[in-house]
Amino acid sequence: MTLKWDGHTHTKFCYHGNKAETPEYLERAIALGFERYTISEHPPLPEGWIDNPALMAELAMPESELPDYFAYIEEMKARYTGRIEVALGLEMDYLYENEAYSDRILAPWLDKLEDVVVSVHYLPGRGGMRCIDFTPDDFKDAFLETYGSMANIVDTYFDHVEMAIAWASKLPMRKRIGHPNLIRKFQQALPPIDDAQVEARLLALVPKLAEAGVGVDVNVAGFRVATCGECYAPDALIRACREAGVPLVYGSDTHRPEHVGADWDWFEAHVLRAEA
Numbered sequence: 657m658t659l660k661w662d663g664h665t666h667t668k669f670c671y672h673g674n675k676a677e678t679p680e681y682l683e684r685a686i687a688l689g690f691e692r693y694t695i696s697e698h699p700p701l702p703e704g705w706i707d708n709p710a711l712m713a714e715l716a717m718p719e720s721e722l723p724d725y726f727a728y729i730e731e732m733k734a735r736y737t738g739r740i741e742v743a744l745g746l747e748m749d750y751l752y753e754n755e756a757y758s759d760r761i762l763a764p765w766l767d768k769l770e771d772v773v774v775s776v777h778y779l780p781g782r783g784g785m786r787c788i789d790f791t792p793d794d795f796k797d798a799f800l801e802t803y804g805s806m807a808n809i810v811d812t813y814f815d816h817v818e819m820a821i822a823w824a825s826k827l828p829m830r831k832r833i834g835h836p837n838l839i840r841k842f843q844q845a846l847p848p849i850d851d852a853q854v855e856a857r858l859l860a861l862v863p864k865l866a867e868a869g870v871g872v873d874v875n876v877a878g879f880r881v882a883t884c885g886e887c888y889a890p891d892a893l894i895r896a897c898r899e900a901g902v903p904l905v906y907g908s909d910t911h912r913p914e915h916v917g918a919d920w921d922w923f924e925a926h927v928l929r930a931e932a
C-alpha cells in the first residue's frame with residue numbers, strides 16, 4: 657500500500673500565499689486521510705536576485721526568518737506526532753550560476769531536512785533573472801524577444817531542469833524535481849508550445865532522474881491555473897518514471913488550507929491505480 661502523502665505544501669512563511677497557521681492545513685490533511693505531509697517552503701533568495709524589490713519581497717522569506725521557519729515546523733512535528741507524519745522540507749530554487757548560495761543556506765540544516773523539492777522558477781531573461789511563473793505579461797516581457805521563439809525558451813527551461821537534477825543529486829535527503837512541466841503554466845496565453853519538443857525533453861529527464869536518485873513532484877497546481885489546466889507531470893512522464901523506478905510523489909502545492917488534497921482523485925487514477 658502506498659503511503660497517502662502530500663509532498664509539496666506551503667505555509668505562512670510564503671508571502672505570496674496565505675497567513676493561515678499550519679494546523680489549519682494539517683487538520684484538513686488528517687481529515688482527508690493523509691499519512692505524511694511534507695512542508696516545503698520557498699527559502700530565501702540572494703539579494704537582488706530579481707531586479708524588482710516589490711516582487712522579491714513576495715517571492716521568498718528573508719534569510720533571517722529561516723530559523724523561525726524550522727522551529728515552527730519542528731513544533732508542528734512534535735504536536736502532530738501519532739496523528740500525521742510532518743516532514744521538514746524546503747522547495748529549493750535552482751539558482752543558475754548561484755548554486756553556492758543554496759549550498760550555504762542549506763548547510764546548517766542538512767541533518768534535519770527530510771525532503772527537498774528542487775524547482776526551476778527563474779531563467780535568464782531581459783534585464784537579468786526573471787520568473788517563469790509570475791504572470792503571462794511578465795513572461796512575454798522577460799523572454800519572448802530575448803529568446804526569439806517559444807522553442808528556444810522551452811529548450812533553455814529544460815536545460816535548467818537538467819542542471820537542477822544534477823545539483824539535487826548531491827543532496828543527502830529525499831529529493832524531487834518540482835513541477836517539471838511548469839513552463840506550460842501560461843501556455844494558453846502565449847504563442848503555441850510544440851508538444852513533441854516538450855515530451856522529448858521530459859522523457860530525456862527520466863534516465864537522469866533515475867541515475868541521480870531524484871523523484872518527481874506530481875504537482876497538480878496546474879489544474880488550478882486557468883491558462884494551464886493540466887498536471888505539471890503528464891502521463892507520458894509518469895509512465896516512463898514508473899518503468900525506470902523514479903519515485904512519483906503527489907504535490908498539492910497548496911498555498912491555502914482549502915487546496916490541501918486538491919485533485920488527489922487525479923493522482924489516484926493516473927499514478928496509483930495504474931501502478932496496481
Ligand SMILES: [Zn+2]
Binds near residue numbers: 670911
Ligand atoms: Zn509559492
Ligand SMILES: [Zn+2]
Binds near residue numbers: 747775777834835
Ligand atoms: Zn514551485
